[in-house]
Amino acid sequence: MDEPPDEVRNWLCSFVYNDRSIAYVKIDDRLLVAGKGGRVEHYGLSSLRIGEPVAGQLAFIEGLLPYTDLPFHIPMVELPNGRVTDLHFFSDNACIWLLFLDATAEHNNKQRIQQKAYETTLLREREHQLNEQLESANEALRKSQEGLSREYQRSESLLLNILPASIAERLKTQExxxxxxxxxxxxxxxxxxxxxxxxxxxxxxxxxxxxxxxxxxxxxxxxxxxxxxxxxxxxxxxxxxxxxxxxxxxxxxxxxxxxxxxxxxxxxxxxxxxxxxxxxxxxxxxxxxxxxxxxxxxxxxxxxxxxxxxxxxxxxxxxxxxxxxxxxxxxxxxxxxxxxxxxxxxxxxxxxxxxx
Amino acid sequence: MLQKKICMLGGFAVGKTSLVRRFVQSIFSETYLTTVGVKIDKKSVVLSDKTVDLILWDLAGEDDIGSFRLSYVRGATGLVLVADGTRAATLTVALTLRERTEAEFGAMPFVLLLNKSDLADQWTISDDAINEMRQSGYQIYLTSALSGESVDDAFIQLASLVSK
Missing domain, CATH: 3.30.70.1230 (Nucleotide cyclase, GGDEF domain)
Known part of the structure; x- marks a missing residue:
């Protein structure tokens, strides 16, 4: 692919910068914050201290550094301030660059769709579960009815053994x-x-x-x-x-x-x-x-x-x-x-x- | 400073976000809000001999295990597997997610939370199944993000497992 002309590149850069609020953090080989830039305030990074360990300053970095297999991408990370960002890790001259690209809009969009989908699935699961319960309750009812009618026949025949049939019949309706x-x-x-x-x-x-x-x-x-x-x-x-x-x-x-x-x-x-x-x-x-x-x-x-x-x-x-x-x-x-x-x-x- | 990355793994709507909110902020909301991507929280746990900061990665639950992003688990030292006790199928999801992370990153300590213990009348996971898993070494907690039952216990147990 041909490189786009400078005009287009500049436009693209400013478009991404404005639309996706680019910010970066530079981390040196001792895992200290070596620099930061772009719209750091957008991600709550203003207080990030240069020259101090990145661990303890950026919670999400725990376990990820040092990491050799770069570049590396973690999509849609919700930060403590509520912004959602895509995180891109890449290396350059023994330093690690951490690029922040805002993904809040995409996140919210995806969330709306997913919310609908999961709620529907949950409802369907619940309906299925209730139907099963209903069926097993019906089955239990049918069984107990069978048992009841067996019991009834048994007591009926017992009663007939003890009492003359016409008396037994009357006894059921009469005090x-x-x-x-x-x-x-x-x-x-x-x-x-x-x-x-x-x-x-x-x-x-x-x-x-x-x-x-x-x-x-x-x-x-x-x-x-x-x-x-x-x-x-x-x-x-x-x-x-x-x-x-x-x-x-x-x-x-x-x-x-x-x-x-x-x-x-x-x-x-x-x-x-x-x-x-x-x-x-x-x-x-x-x-x-x-x-x-x-x-x-x-x-x-x-x-x-x-x-x-x-x-x-x-x-x-x-x-x-x-x-x-x-x-x-x-x-x-x-x-x-x-x-x-x-x-x-x-x-x-x-x-x-x-x-x- | 001792910090440990912990991942919450489980199917969708099992209560991963609610458990984290209960543990970190001691609050619960009845409203279901699906998680997209990952939300990261931090909570200090004081153990008998040390304090450990848990960095909790609350991952989006998937209804399709195939679409689970393993890259989120990178760097984790422990797992909180969450299943919904009123939906038995979510137990399989949680255990499968663990298998997949183990295949990629090796074995790591985990606790298994059977959540929504407050919904006893809708419970679908049998005591026998639970006992069987316990006997094979699983650390299982019957939790309720709504009432808070066993939530702290489960996280503290995992904190001590990962900081050994």
């Missing part, structure tokens, strides 16, 4: 359940000489016997449309005609009793068949759910009490039914009349022995 039933049949059955035998066969066998006895009661209840209300020790309480009233509840419970007795006879409890003592009575009762956290569906009334009394009065292997139940039979059952006898709390009672 209290207490129903009068004009006529149902109630059965009690327990195992003859249970306590004594349990002691001789041990806990494990006893539990196995109880389990198969109650399972048989559950199964037969389902077969005959009865409800097992509860077990008390070795005693089971079953009702027919509940929670929905039905005809033939006495027949159903009698059939239930006969089959339960047979199920017992097929079991082996301590070397002999499992013998039951069964009692049935029919009449009005009150049924309801008591308890707040642990529900119990139970029956109350004289009918229940008398059914229990009849059961305890029965002989081993005997199904003893009240006259009221006997009168309700629609089917043919073989029954023997038992001589009228006194039952505690009930006076003289007419009862029958159900045979087959």
């Amino acid at each position: 209290q359940i207490a129903d009068n039933h004009a006529e149902v049949s109630v059965l009690f059955a327990d195992i003859v000489r249970f306590t004594e035998k349990a002691r001789s066969v041990g806990a494990e066998t006893t539990l196995a016997i109880l389990n198969s006895f109650f399972k048989a009661a559950d199964l037969l209840s389902e077969v005959h449309g009865c409800e097992k209300i509860k077990t008390i020790g070795d005693c089971v309480m079953v009702v027919a005609g509940l929670p929905l009233s039905r005809p033939g509840h006495a027949d159903a419970l009698a059939q239930f009793a006969l089959e339960l007795r047979q199920a017992g006879a097929d079991e082996n409890f301590g070397g002999e068949p499992l013998k039951l003592r069964i009692g049935i009575h029919s009449g009005p009762i009150v049924a309801g759910v008591i308890g707040k956290r642990r529900f119990a569906y139970d029956l109350w009334g004289d009918t229940v009490n008398l059914a229990a009394r009849i059961q305890t009065s029965a002989e081993p292997d005997e199904i003893r039914i009240s006259d009221a139940t006997h009168k309700l039979f629609g089917q043919e059952f073989a029954c023997d009349l038992i001589p009228e006898m006194e039952l505690r709390g009930a006076g003289r009672v007419q009862m029958w022995r159900l045979i087959a």
Whole structure:
């Protein structure tokens, strides 16, 4: 490239001088400030002392000198007074020249553009992050909903195990359940000489016997449309005609009793068949759910009490039914009349022995 | 007079300028102002046996590591690596910048600052990751330029590392 003519060079020089505020600092080989010139005040260099070490006077020089690989350029250095300068290092006759060229305008321009760009990127990053959080929150919500519905199904099936389905359904919407039933049949059955035998066969066998006895009661209840209300020790309480009233509840419970007795006879409890003592009575009762956290569906009334009394009065292997139940039979059952006898709390009672 | 050049390295908007302002002037501004080029600050740190002047080079953070100007690091004796604890990717940026300076100028002491610890609910760097780095010898500080938490500790630690 041809050298520009002097006019152009002079113009260029004064243009750069005015527009970019040229200043210089000269540093000698002992790293002392050897001279300064140009618009030193523009860069806050007026107080720079000639003949003294540059270190301590120019903070940014730390670590950079002595430096052999010159020229060297550090762009856009913001000085303590707020000016931004490009720093050019070059050497001449064992001296280092430090040239200051103002870059404030360029800096500010670049800063405006970069500010916009970074703010946009930050916003986008944040949006991305929030979306991810939203997604993971949704996922967690979905999982907990699944867990909840599993729990609900579990408690639902537990409730159904404890309570008749129609009662369980009502319990979910109602505070209290207490129903009068004009006529149902109630059965009690327990195992003859249970306590004594349990002691001789041990806990494990006893539990196995109880389990198969109650399972048989559950199964037969389902077969005959009865409800097992509860077990008390070795005693089971079953009702027919509940929670929905039905005809033939006495027949159903009698059939239930006969089959339960047979199920017992097929079991082996301590070397002999499992013998039951069964009692049935029919009449009005009150049924309801008591308890707040642990529900119990139970029956109350004289009918229940008398059914229990009849059961305890029965002989081993005997199904003893009240006259009221006997009168309700629609089917043919073989029954023997038992001589009228006194039952505690009930006076003289007419009862029958159900045979087959 | 003991003077040491220290470079602040990290991605953009992680809080390098804010940490320097907190350390040097004890102030904090919520307004984000991006740094272009470099801003140089000076702060004397009094150690038990000496006083050292830290010349802090607050370098512009880049979103593109490729455009980082290594020439700014020339003459530095220590690094303050800064990552934004609410943006896990900035940790990689800080560590990569260190690798690049080490390849050019050799190993030098550094501290790693996981900044914005005040934004606990947006934090994305796991304790496990932090512990793992600590076990491999990194000196890590969970800092907040907003509250000032651990800021002085981190700079003073680096000052003592570079003036050994």
